[in-house]
Amino acid sequence: MTEASRKLGEELGKAYGQIERSADLIRRRAPGFQYLPTDRPMHGLVLTMEPFELANSPLMQPRLLPNGTFTSVVSAWELEWLVCMEPVSQMLSEREADPQLRTYSLRSIFRTQNATSNRVLDEAW
Template identity: 35%
Template sequence: MGNFSERRHHYDNGNRSVDWIVVMQHAVLLIEVKSTRPTDPIRLGSTAMWETLSTKLRKAYSQIEKANRNVSDRHPAFAEIPHDLPRLGLIVTMESFAFVNTPEVQSRLDTESTIPTLVCASQEVELLVTLRSTPINRFLLDFMTDSEKEVFDLSNELTAQPVDAFCRNEVMDAAWDSYDWGL
């Protein structure tokens, strides 16, 4: 992934901001992980869909906004985070939420986002970290700030890459190799 550092940030008596802050060469990633997946109202498009979807994601957006504000305001607990690099928000969920990043859905979610923020599934992050053709922060900056791609999910952009743009996932390989598999 290139040169980067990551930290979990707590401030003001243990209050949490986001789950991870990843400082890379060209951007700072504010990452919030939610162990959520689309429920029946969301999958079926029922009338309760908007309230359910907003409830599941609202806190993630507010945590990213709070962290972004703390970096911008140079809160002492965030002093080591560069305030002059572009910041991107990543909300990582257990499963993909279809169409959640489209402007139409975003306008209905009743959330605020002052920085480019993307909802993506954990399997998309697993593929993203194997990208070797472009630094991840450059790839995300280009993708998340391209107005022509605002209706795309991250998986669309990743699967559009040539196969040789990716390497093996070293974390998954190490986990696999840690088992002796009865041999």
């Protein structure tokens, strides 16, 4: 393993750990988290400024902390597109359920979806 891949695994591993701690607090309805619904699927997103094409691949996953919460590494560009897709939760759930698709970057699901207007973003502008 190269130094660069070890460092990347450490950094992404920290983010995976934070997602798992937050998901646990939500599930336990801990103070400050008790208002968040627990009856819906949770999907963690690790946001990076630049795309990491292999971050969701089986090559990287062993270097990351095991998570009970399905988590994907996404770039800022992918997140910008994701908020214009509908229904987001269904798209993420279908991606998670597909053993091959879940190993690709998030943008792989955009090819089959149509972007829509995002009400929150429209109101902000």
